[in-house]
Amino acid sequence: MEVVDIAQRLIAGSTLVKQGAEGRAYRCDLLPSPLMVQSSSRACEDEASRRDPPASITILLKHRFPKRYRHPSLDSQLTRQRLTSEARALVRCIKAGVSVPALRLVDARQGCLGMEWIDGWTVRELLGGGQEDDQVPSTRDDGQASRVGHDLEAMGIDEDEMLAAVGRQIAKMHLADIIHGDLTTSNLMVRKAGAHPGSPSPDLVLIDFGLSSSSPMPEERAVDLYVLERAFASTHPVLPGTAPHFERVLQGYKEGMQQGRKGEWERVEKRLEEVRMRGRKRSMVG
Structure with a gap:
């Protein structure tokens, strides 16, 4: 054949x-x-x-x-x-x-x-970002964004630990000199409990490497993180008094990067601030 x-x-x-x-x-x-x-x-x-x-x-x-x-x-x-x-x-x-x-x-x-085949949910679904083809997140009567997702506590998933796990996995990927190229909450998955025996909880999986590339440069890593930060900001607005999701992701990323060579985290952090500044200027100019 x-x-x-x-x-x-x-x-x-x-x-x-x-x-x-x-x-x-x-x-x-x-x-x-x-x-x-x-x-x-x-x-x-x-x-x-x-x-x-x-x-x-x-x-x-x-x-x-x-x-x-x-x-x-x-x-x-x-x-x-x-x-x-x-x-x-x-x-x-x-x-x-x-x-x-x-x-x-x-x-x-x-x-x-x-x-x-990963049997589980995307982080987008868990945090209430809707399906991938949704145009805007749902809103409450007062106009603020609502968080209509899964009941993470009932599922045995700690939100802070899940977000920290996102950062740690991205750090491992970057230390291997792999740039994802399309980091969004739709490309982050959590396996269902028991789907992968022996795995930590929550078991966070990175998917869809179709736009990936290889680079050890802090600039490329920072752009990867900035794409994810914008995805969180646009799809998963937080409620008043709640820490932004990406701050908790970045904390996990920092912990992971500190396992690599000395100064890796500081170099990426500096570049991320520069990338953010360029992004803000682009938004102001249009």
């Missing part, structure tokens, strides 16, 4: 979960190969175990479909480069101890990337 047939069969048997400008994301059940089944059967002495093949695993299948507005050879080259870059970023993050989805399948030729 040709590779193209395998990719198309996987997509045909999957469920579309998200449509984007660059690609589509599917939920897919990946069946074990015949060799795995045969090896398992030979290793099993129990008759019942021999009859039952290994269970399928659920993955997130990301497909970068061809872009008709680009020349076919250029489109193929760009797709392969971006998919390979995303796969490498995930592998480097895993080696550095960053909590990211495990890599299950890479088919650069067909633009397919298979990753571990």
Whole structure:
């Protein structure tokens, strides 16, 4: 069977979960190969175990479909480069101890990337930012932003610890010289309790490295943080008397960066202030 047939069969048997400008994301059940089944059967002495093949695993299948507005050879080259870059970023993050989805399948030729399916919620959902296609957060009768999210206390999730975990994971990623490129609360997930035994609580996972790059520069790290700060400010306004979400994220980030080389946090902090200043000037000018 040709590779193209395998990719198309996987997509045909999957469920579309998200449509984007660059690609589509599917939920897919990946069946074990015949060799795995045969090896398992030979290793099993129990008759019942021999009859039952290994269970399928659920993955997130990301497909970068061809872009008709680009020349076919250029489109193929760009797709392969971006998919390979995303796969490498995930592998480097895993080696550095960053909590990211495990890599299950890479088919650069067909633009397919298979990753571990994360059973949980995005931080956007947990904090009441609504679905990704919502235009504005909900408001109360007095015009102030309301926080219609999950009951974190009932779910056993401490909000302060969750936000600090966000900062610590980003710090690990930056110390591995990986820049995410699209840090928003939709690209931060918390696994459901028990979905990953032995993991800390809350189990925070960074997802969607499609725009990632590699850089050790404090400027790049600061821009990454500024993008997330703007995402929190626009999507998750806080109630009066409550500390901004990003302040708690930044505290966790500081703790994580101090585990690296001396002065790493101070260099990023200085650059972040400069990036903020440029952002404010741009807003004033329009």
